[in-house]
Amino acid sequence: MLDPEVYDHLRQVAGTVSEPLLSAIERVGPIGIAVPIHARVADRLFVEVVNQQLSTRAAAAIWARVEAAAAARALSPRDLFVAGHEEALRACGISRNKVRALQAIREADEAGLLTADLAGMPHADRSAILCGIRGVGQWTADMIGIFHYLDPDIWPVGDVAAVGSLRRLTGCTDTASFAAAFAPYRSILARYAWRIRDVRDALVA
Numbered sequence: 271m272l273d274p275e276v277y278d279h280l281r282q283v284a285g286t287v288s289e290p291l292l293s294a295i296e297r298v299g300p301i302g303i304a305v306p307i308h309a310r311v312a313d314r315l316f317v318e319v320v321n322q323q324l325s326t327r328a329a330a331a332i333w334a335r336v337e338a339a340a341a342a343r344a345l346s347p348r349d350l351f352v353a354g355h356e357e358a359l360r361a362c363g364i365s366r367n368k369v370r371a372l373q374a375i376r377e378a379d380e381a382g383l384l385t386a387d388l389a390g391m392p393h394a395d396r397s398a399i400l401c402g403i404r405g406v407g408q409w410t411a412d413m414i415g416i417f418h419y420l421d422p423d424i425w426p427v428g429d430v431a432a433v434g435s436l437r438r439l440t441g442c443t444d445t446a447s448f449a450a451a452f453a454p455y456r457s458i459l460a461r462y463a464w465r466i467r468d469v470r471d472a473l474v475a
Contacts, residue, residue, distance in 0.1 A: 272300045276422075276455055280462065283452050288440040294466045301465055306418050311388060312379035314418045315400070316348065318410045319371045320364065335362035351376040371405020378403045393421050416457045425449040425456040435463040435470075 277300045284292035308314040320336070321329040333347075339358050340347045350359060351372040359369045378384055383403070388396050396419075397411035412426040426432050427446045436459075442448040452459045 374404035435467040
């Protein structure tokens with residue numbers, strides 16, 4: 271569960287900049303921060319590359335097909351991300367560019383670029399390494415920082431859902447500048463933006 275001091279900090283800042291945001295945060299209440307589900311950052315990167323520009327449901331369906339294709343060959347998913355399995359991955363719904371990106375991530379991992387040292391790096395330095403891998407951009411680096419390394423202070427300016435949610439609530443156009451007031455917990459603000467959007471979408475459905 272979110273640290274009460276962090277929750278109070280977000281509420282305090284929201285109360286000074288946007289009453290609608292404060293109300294939305296309070297309706298959601300303290301959120302849980304899930305423990306990273308992947309031991310290796312490469313495995314999280316594989317999933318995030320598949321997730322790029324897809325809905326959560328579509329991405330999950332494609333990843334399930336990848337897991338099934340790997341299991342049918344008595345392999346792990348990462349074992350498909352080498353030359354010779356391109357058509358199998360394409361049949362799962364992965365574009366050619368994403369197939370190349372998945373292969374590049376595996377190559378980077380095998381080359382020793384994705385070590386445990388990344389965890390102790392500032393987000394900007396870590397992003398520079400990650401974004402040097404084909405198919406990994408700043409959005410992916412931000413997701414890795416927020417969900418894999420649990421960095422508390424990243425505002426994912428390229429995330430349409432988080433940005434759109436904050437704009438709807440506050441009317442701000444420059445969400446990066448708006449979010450700066452929530453440092454050092456901008457990642458937590460993003461988590462609330464996503465959760466608030468999910469709640470709103472559920473009510474509309």
